[in-house]
Amino acid sequence: MTIFEPTSLVTNATRKAGDQSVPRGRHPRERAGVILVHEDRLAVKVPTGSLGPGEGCYEFPIGEICAGETPEAAVVSRLREATGLEVRVSTHDCVRLVSTGHVDWYFRASAVVPSTAATLSVSRSLAGNRLAFVDLPSIAAATLSPPSLAEVVLHALSTGEWWSNEIRLSDPCEKPPSxxxxxxxxxxxxxxxxxxxxxxxxxxxxxxxxxxxxxxxxxxxxxxxxxxxxxxxxxxxxxxxxxxxxxxxxxxxxxxxxxxxxxxxxxxxxxxxxxxxxxxxxxxxxxxxxxxxxxxxxxxxxxxxxxxxxxxxxxxxxxxxxxxxxxx
Structure with a gap:
């Protein structure tokens, strides 16, 4: 099983998987990601080794949704498998992004035992990457992917103004620029x-x-x-x-x-x-x-x-x- 694979630059969704706007005869691949904050730091995938300003790319952790799993159950399972960290997720204020062939769900999460979140920074290597908590200045000085989700999350992390309902975004990378x-x-x-x-x-x-x-x-x-x-x-x-x-x-x-x-x-x-x-x-x-x-x-x-x-x-x-x- 692929655990927390790299994200792509995905698009803002205006629909659910299975809605009429999804091309008939196609079944988009579904993935589930996590928005996890601990002591004003955000959990991200970091390339193994040092990462200087603008060097490489941080990514929101995301993984596959297995057959029979709900998106929220998938993100809990994938994070447990990758790090041993137990989290609870909020389902009413998720972020949903849809791109060609992908439906990606991101859930805000918190550690069941907050003190255990610190262990995330020393989690085992995942396909040349590691999961770590990174502070806002470090994140903001580099690319965080997908960028449309990054804008929403970093704004909330900075201001403390988190959203209360599901958000649907669109990614400007989906279409050629005007x-x-x-x-x-x-x-x-x-x-x-x-x-x-x-x-x-x-x-x-x-x-x-x-x-x-x-x-x-x-x-x-x-x-x-x-x-x-x-x-x-x-x-x-x-x-x-x-x-x-x-x-x-x-x-x-x-x-x-x-x-x-x-x-x-x-x-x-x-x-x-x-x-x-x-x-x-x-x-x-x-x-x-x-x-x-x-x-x-x-x-x-x-x-x-x-x-x-x-x-x-x-x-x-x-x-x-x-x-x-x-x-x-």
């Missing part, structure tokens, strides 16, 4: 980041310079081109920081450095009521900046170290909430 955008994060020697300030009646917000890709254009090339068009700056791409998924779009963000640090940016191809500003990187978590879930990470990485591979984020934070704190 638009691909690329942005460049440029930080000067003073520790200031270049942003575009947008203004409309009663509202001010910030964006990372960038724009849409042209046909057959690589995102990193688009980031360089857009920066020249908007600011006149010529930059060199150092690394890709993140891929942000929102409303059908896929946005790539790159860390870039100016080819000539002495050259100042100019306001060229900007929309009305917009201007370029240099702001301290440490201020990013408190700014109404899109993408909101990337803003605080840039400040965090600038203080610590940049990710070794791009972090994938689902971001459904509405524009009206850009002024609210975000550390998830």
């Amino acid at each position: 638009r691909i955008r690329a942005g460049a994060v440029v930080i000067n020697a003073k520790g200031e980041v270049l942003l575009i300030e947008r203004n409309s009646p009663g509202r001010r917000w910030y964006e990372i310079p960038g724009g849409g890709t042209e046909p057959d254009e690589l995102p990193e090339n688009a980031a360089v081109r857009e920066l020249v068009e908007e600011t006149g700056l010529s930059v060199v791409i150092r690394l890709e920081l993140a891929v942000v998924l929102k409303e059908g779009r896929r946005e790539h963000y790159f860390l870039a450095s100016c080819s000539d640090p002495a050259v100042e940016p100019r306001e060229l191809d900007l929309r009305e009521h917009s201007k370029l500003v240099w702001l301290d990187v440490s201020d990013l978590p408190n700014l109404p900046l899109w993408p909101k879930r990337l803003a605080w990470r840039i400040a965090h990485w600038h203080k610590t170290e940049w990710p070794k591979s791009p972090v994938v984020l689902s971001d459904s934070v509405p524009d009206a909430d850009l002024t609210k704190p975000c550390d998830w």
Whole structure:
């Protein structure tokens, strides 16, 4: 039996297995996963060995549902088999995700004996992975899969605002993006980041310079081109920081450095009521900046170290909430 296999980037469900929206004649594979929190840390699958910022991928534990099992019974059994940990699950506030060929159920769980949850961090290796409790800063600095579930759970873990009914999500990875955008994060020697300030009646917000890709254009090339068009700056791409998924779009963000640090940016191809500003990187978590879930990470990485591979984020934070704190 496969115990807690890796998750895939799955889609948001708007239906149950067996509903008419499931293709006739097909029987999706069902799996059950766990959302287990102990002392403000989340149980995740971690690749064996060290995991630095943006290195590898954390995953929600998930396993097969055997014939005759209910999803909630399956997750209890799989976790017991993998770690020896006994848990109780909540069934009314599960998360259901459906993708092509998959119906995945995730249940909030708690240890029957809370003190035994600590043993999860030293559980035996599972196909090159281990289960461990990881704190919010460590999780948020790397990819947590599936990303749509990660957004919901990390928000709840940060705010304490857990949901009370079943949630149905959709995963933006299921379909080709409606638009691909690329942005460049440029930080000067003073520790200031270049942003575009947008203004409309009663509202001010910030964006990372960038724009849409042209046909057959690589995102990193688009980031360089857009920066020249908007600011006149010529930059060199150092690394890709993140891929942000929102409303059908896929946005790539790159860390870039100016080819000539002495050259100042100019306001060229900007929309009305917009201007370029240099702001301290440490201020990013408190700014109404899109993408909101990337803003605080840039400040965090600038203080610590940049990710070794791009972090994938689902971001459904509405524009009206850009002024609210975000550390998830």
